[in-house]
Amino acid sequence: MALKFPIFMDAQSTTPCDPRVVDAMLPYFVEKFGHPASRNHPFGWEAEGAVDAARAKIARLINARDPKEVVFTSGGTEAINLALKGVAEMYREKGNHIVTTAIEQRAGLDTCKRLERLGFEVTYVPVQPNGLVDVDDVKKALTDKTILISVMFANNEIGAIQDIAAIGKLAKEKGIIFHTDATQATGKIPVDVEKMGIDLFSCTAHLIYGPKGVGALYVRRKAPRVRLAPMIDGGGHERGMRSGTLPVPLVVGFGRAAEICEEVMPEESARLGKLRDRLQDAILGSVDEAFLNGDPERRLPHNLNISFAYVEGESVLMGLNKETALSSGSACTSSTLEPSYVIAALGASAELAHSSIRFSLHRFNTEEEVEWVAKRTIEVVRRLRDMSPLYELAKEGVDIKSIQWKAE
Amino acid sequence: MAYSEKVVDHYNNPRNVGSFMKDTPGVGTGLVGAPECGDVMKLQIKVNLQTGVIEDAKFKTFGCGSAIASSSLATEWLKGKTVDEAGKIKNTDIVNELKLPPVKIHCSVLAEDAIKAALADYKTKWIKEGAAAASST
Ligand SMILES: Cc1ncc(COP(=O)(O)O)c(C=O)c1O
Ligand code: FES
Secondary structure, three states: OOOOOEOOOOOOOOOOHHHHHHHHHHHHOOOOOOOOOOOHHHHHHHHHHHHHHHHHHHHHHHHHOOOOHHHEOOOHHHHHHHHHHHHHHHEEEEEEEEEEEEOHHHHHHHHHHHHHHOEEEEEEEEOOOOOOOOOOOOOOHHOOOOEEOOOOEEEOOOOEEOOOOHHHHHHHHOOOOEEEEEEOOOOOEEEEEOOOOOOOOEEHHOOOOOOOOOOEEEEOOOOOOOOOOOOOOOOHHHHOOOOOOOOOHHHHHEEEEEEHHHHHHHHHHHHHHHHHHHOOOOOHOOOOOOOEEEOOOOEEEOEEEEEEEEOOOHHHHHHHOOOOOOOEEEHHHOOOOOOOHHHOOOOOOOHOOOEEEEEOOOOOOOOHHHHHHHHHHHHHHHHHHOOOHHHHHHHHHHHHHHHHOOOO | OOOOOHHHHHOOOOOOOOOOOOOOOOOOEEEEEEEOOOOEEEEEEOOOOOOOEEEEEEEEEEHHHHHHHHHHHHHHHOOOOOOOHHOOOOOOHHHHOOOOOOOHHHEEEEHHHHHHHHHHHHHHHHHHHHHHHHHHO
């Protein structure tokens, strides 16, 4: 089959909608446009029925006992904000301490930073060099003022999958509410809010082949019943936790996306895992001093993150971006000029944090695409190394750390 | 953010990539930046000790595409200039030529620093010998 360019291998930033999802959504724009909270006529009933069905599909995917526990939001960011701020405000009298990790996505970290400004104390538990949190470190961070533990399920850059069940168990023992940002894990690997002792669980549709602009927060209703202060006040929709007219077409698409993910997960994760391994073997097999970031075993099957020593990440992407969409934790891709805080949190040198490239595969990637991307990445890295003063120094046997660099 | 055509051109066809032996007469080497900041430039000039004209220039850069383009452009501009003229190249000239956006200005600053460092190295290493060589002929 002929390759079609550009090739998308940046599926941890977003995913294309599955055409089956779009098909499910379409009737809800023109024909079935009712307001799900209109209780007194068929338009409303129809919309409410569609929303309830979608809610049930999401509940099923994450094994929630009751679909009512699923609260729709505008996406992962809002779900995370609602979980953290909602708990902080509601349980303020119980305590003011939150435990989270150093590698949460910005929605989690920046919300915690704001809560700190409001007088809360936050402990950012470090991760081990493989990206995994030591559950003992979480345990040691707890105090009698801790009201919330928030640990992401799987990381967006390195795919590291945390021991969520162990943290859930710890939280239950201590009677502390447990939130997980499962934006990257949902629909990709098995998740189970019951078995894993999760009280709050954030996810988003656009990472599971659904539409952008809709997400959900699972809020446990029994053992314990979690209460949240709403962030958006209004008509009292979503059990009062998130007011605002639901975007019915998006919600329907989200439900269909969840349903498909549940159906195809075993086969899809195995297929993507194989493709990822091929990509990894091809690259690591032919580029020296290329380092895998994150735990080789406990990571998402579609994720691959490699630091190419002596070349800067953005320059690698520039060499590929006409044909291939990847992403880099390199500073220069953002306006902050900070290298990836996730890679830096692994204890890697800042130089390697500037050199990380993330490949993330999705449902529609093919073997041919993987082979092409491997081949082109290798070419570009080699070309840039021929241009790299650091590679030259290293080949001459100079220890780069021994040079007195004048950092600005 | 899209790159300007000139940045893309220098990135795809970098001019004057390479190295001179550091102790070749007339060669000045500048090594600036820091690996932990994500950018390091090595820029070298080869000056004719008789005329004070830069006959050749080479670079190697670890950094983003704009940093690579800035140093590539710098080597082009250096060739044929006298040492004094070379000292007048400003980072803003590079910004204008490559149409660098604000977040990429530091890449051009680094290129100016690299030029200055190479000139300084040239002067400390060769200026006396250069004068001596000129008077002995
Ligand atoms: C780990 C993680 N959390 C949260 C989010 C934010 O989700 P959304 O884009 O739906 O706001 C993302 C987005 O990519 C993510 O990767
Ligand atoms: S080298 Fe960092 S932005 Fe150019």
